Amino acid sequence: MTAIADKLAARGLAWFALKQEIEEFLYTEADLLDQRRFHEWLDLLAEDIVYFMPIRRNVKFGQHAEKENTRQGEGISWFDEDKWTLGKRVEQILTGVHYAEEPLSRVTHMVSNIRLLEVAPSVEQPADVVVGCRFLVYQNRVEYESNTFIGRRTDTLRRHGDSWLIAKRELLLEQNVLLAKNLSILF
Numbered sequence: 001m002t003a004i005a006d007k008l009a010a011r012g013l014a015w016f017a018l019k020q021e022i023e024e025f026l027y028t029e030a031d032l033l034d035q036r037r038f039h040e041w042l043d044l045l046a047e048d049i050v051y052f053m054p055i056r057r058n059v060k061f062g063q064h065a066e067k068e069n070t071r072q073g074e075g076i077s078w079f080d081e082d083k084w085t086l087g088k089r090v091e092q093i094l095t096g097v098h099y100a101e102e103p104l105s106r107v108t109h110m111v112s113n114i115r116l117l118e119v120a121p122s123v124e125q126p127a128d129v130v131v132g133c134r135f136l137v138y139q140n141r142v143e144y145e146s147n148t149f150i151g152r153r154t155d156t157l158r159r160h161g162d163s164w165l166i167a168k169r170e171l172l173l174e175q176n177v178l179l180a181k182n183l184s185i186l187f
Contacts, residue, residue: 014123015116022131022157023114025164030109033186038090041186045083046158046165053078053171053187072170078183079171086186093184100184103142107185110136117154128167131155135171139185147180149173149187 032041045051052072072080081089093101111133118130137149156168171187 012123018119018123018126018129019114019116022116022129022164025157026111026114026131026133026155029166030111033109034107036104038094038186042083042087042090044164044166045086046160046167047083049083049086049166050168050170051079051081051086052169053080053173078173078178079187089184089186098184100182105185106140108138109187110138111153112136127159129157129164131157135187137185137187139180145181149180150175153187 029041029044032038032044050072054071054077092098093104096102113132113134115132116129117132118128119126120128131154133153133155135149135151135153139145139147139149151171151173153172154168154170155166157164158167169187
């Protein structure tokens with residue numbers, strides 16, 4: 001067997017049950033955003049959430065690891081937010097006078113390739129789970145504006161009762177130049 005086949009064979013029922021639970025959580029989160037149920041979405045965020053999307057740069061071969069993405073807390077990024085700022089963004093959108101969201105965008109979030117990257121302390125008693133996935137977010141505004149955002153995401157989820165809270169989200173867009181007029185939507 002190959003190393004990947006050995007790894008898959010070693011996974012038990014608890015691993016698959018946890019993966020299914022995490023997938024359902026992420027699909028439910030996407031539905032809340034698509035249905036504009038922003039306050040319910042905010043309830044899925046930990047009080048100490050880190051919500052980060054670096055700016056990506058074109059760099060010379062061999063410099064990708066150190067220079068391609070901006071770093072959290074250093075310089076500029078598309079998002080480097082916490083729960084308070086995300087809450088303020090939601091409040092602004094819901095005022096009805098937010099220039100970039102009046103009328104509100106029609107948005108679809110798609111999440112795929114969901115993988116459990118780390119589970120602590122164990123798969124049988126998960127308290128924190130690091131999840132990798134891919135996303136596609138489609139936005140349509142007014143009659144003629146549409147944007148597609150494609151990328152990778154790493155989420156750290158924290159057990160909260162019988163569900164989860166998003167404690168950290170790092171988003172990597174595959175484009176380094178955004179043609180969208182704004183980034184008013186939530187990822």
